[in-house]
Amino acid sequence: MKREIVIGLTTIAVAAAGCGREPEPCGPVPSEAQVEWQRMEMNMFVHFGPNTFSGLEWGTGRETDNLFRPSELDCRQWARTAKAAGMRGIILTAKHHDGYCLWPNPVSAHCSKDVDVLRELSDACREEGLKFGVYISPWDRNDPAYGTPEYNERYAETLRSVHGGAYGPIFEHWFDGACGEGPNGKRQDYDWPLFRRTVSELQPDAVQFSDVGPGCRWVGNENGIAGETNWSTLNADGYTPGAGAPPVRSLFEGDEHGAAWIPAEADVSLRPGWFWRASEDDRLKSVDELMDIYYSSVGRNAVLLLNVPADTRGKIPASDSLRLMEFRARRDSVFARNLARRVRVPAGRRLLDGTFDSHAVLRARTFEIDIQDSEPFNLLLLQEYIPLGQRISSFMVEAWDGGADSSRSEGGWTEIARGTTVGYKRILRLPPTTTSRLRITITDSFAVPVLSELGVYFDAFL
Numbered sequence: 001m002k003r004e005i006v007i008g009l010t011t012i013a014v015a016a017a018g019c020g021r022e023p024e025p026c027g028p029v030p031s032e033a034q035v036e037w038q039r040m041e042m043n044m045f046v047h048f049g050p051n052t053f054s055g056l057e058w059g060t061g062r063e064t065d066n067l068f069r070p071s072e073l074d075c076r077q078w079a080r081t082a083k084a085a086g087m088r089g090i091i092l093t094a095k096h097h098d099g100y101c102l103w104p105n106p107v108s109a110h111c112s113k114d115v116d117v118l119r120e121l122s123d124a125c126r127e128e129g130l131k132f133g134v135y136i137s138p139w140d141r142n143d144p145a146y147g148t149p150e151y152n153e154r155y156a157e158t159l160r161s162v163h164g165g166a167y168g169p170i171f172e173h174w175f176d177g178a179c180g181e182g183p184n185g186k187r188q189d190y191d192w193p194l195f196r197r198t199v200s201e202l203q204p205d206a207v208q209f210s211d212v213g214p215g216c217r218w219v220g221n222e223n224g225i226a227g228e229t230n231w232s233t234l235n236a237d238g239y240t241p242g243a244g245a246p247p248v249r250s251l252f253e254g255d256e257h258g259a260a261w262i263p264a265e266a267d268v269s270l271r272p273g274w275f276w277r278a279s280e281d282d283r284l285k286s287v288d289e290l291m292d293i294y295y296s297s298v299g300r301n302a303v304l305l306l307n308v309p310a311d312t313r314g315k316i317p318a319s320d321s322l323r324l325m326e327f328r329a330r331r332d333s334v335f336a337r338n339l340a341r342r343v344r345v346p347a348g349r350r351l352l353d354g355t356f357d358s359h360a361v362l363r364a365r366t367f368e369i370d371i372q373d374s375e376p377f378n379l380l381l382l383q384e385y386i387p388l389g390q391r392i393s394s395f396m397v398e399a400w401d402g403g404a405d406s407s408r409s410e411g412g413w414t415e416i417a418r419g420t421t422v423g424y425k426r427i428l429r430l431p432p433t434t435t436s437r438l439r440i441t442i443t444d445s446f447a448v449p450v451l452s453e454l455g456v457y458f459d460a461f462l
């Protein structure tokens, strides 16, 4: 990626981009499907399968077929819950490491034959206007072919049966890198190129998740936390999902000069485990914890994938759904009112119109924001217009403390925070501040910054 020095952004960048003209994209840029995916912001993960009934997190693969017997399966309830919680899509563990398939998979005898959970859920998602995605574990503790080249073809066939169109469009495919086979266990040399090709031929718009993308990357932990610095670019060459994954720091923060657009997805469970078990019914994350996760994932340029497991009835328990509604209500109240009244840049109103596509080019690296009635705030939200790439690598925030006249060149401005990357969305927590004006300086960027939205908010619980 070519780095353009920002000092004199007003001269160099204006000359390069031309006044008023749209700047050229800079470095790797997202595909349309990746932009759409990023704009989903928050999706629901549902872990469901034999483990729901056995209480195990990793099934052995020796479970009997009749273990999986949901008594009141209701995928419409999942979809209604996800929608009401403000999620845009649901990803189901169609096959976990135990190998049991939640749909009648033609290449597996170890599957649900009476009830097709994928059919139920994909229909329910469509009815609720949600997108539907699948997790299909490559690691399989049941398939006798696992550990032989034949397994790769069987796995590809499994992918074909899900992605071939029977369940409609699939927005994300989750390639889990986990494999717990010990030194004496079976070792499978996965044919990743075959797996990726199979999905992309059948579902070209499906964003493929793994430790190395190609659509999006694991964030390197299961706490739902992305790096404060978080590039959507990654150097994935030479790495594979699982044991051959990039260093955790690259997963967490991306690579500043990464060659490919592979944004982070942060996964975490509402409960201590991924699968439902009665003993964890009273151990749900609190709304405060969920807000912290939200600010540390969506607020740090990642997509949040929040796991809400279904129980043995095949329903989301009332306690979990209630917590999701409380979480939604908190977010709605925090973000109900943007206290930024005016952004003093050309076309600054585009940053306050709530429309991602309308954007403003920041020809000047320092600009001011008028705060509505000097109301107190403690959050700053910035969004880059990512179809042109991720450009900003550092910025500074100052508050005016010198009365109504902010034209004084020195004094009166106090630094209150610094940030690094912005990307699709950055929500920076600030000390509680009361001022009439805020000043932002983009201290470093690859090219002239292009913002899509800006907001100033107050979270009374911070």
Ligand code: FUL
Binding pocket: 057, 058, 176, 177, 178, 267, 274
């Ligand atoms: C991991 C798996 O091993 C866990 O069981 C869970 O599915 C999590 C989301 O991914 O790699």
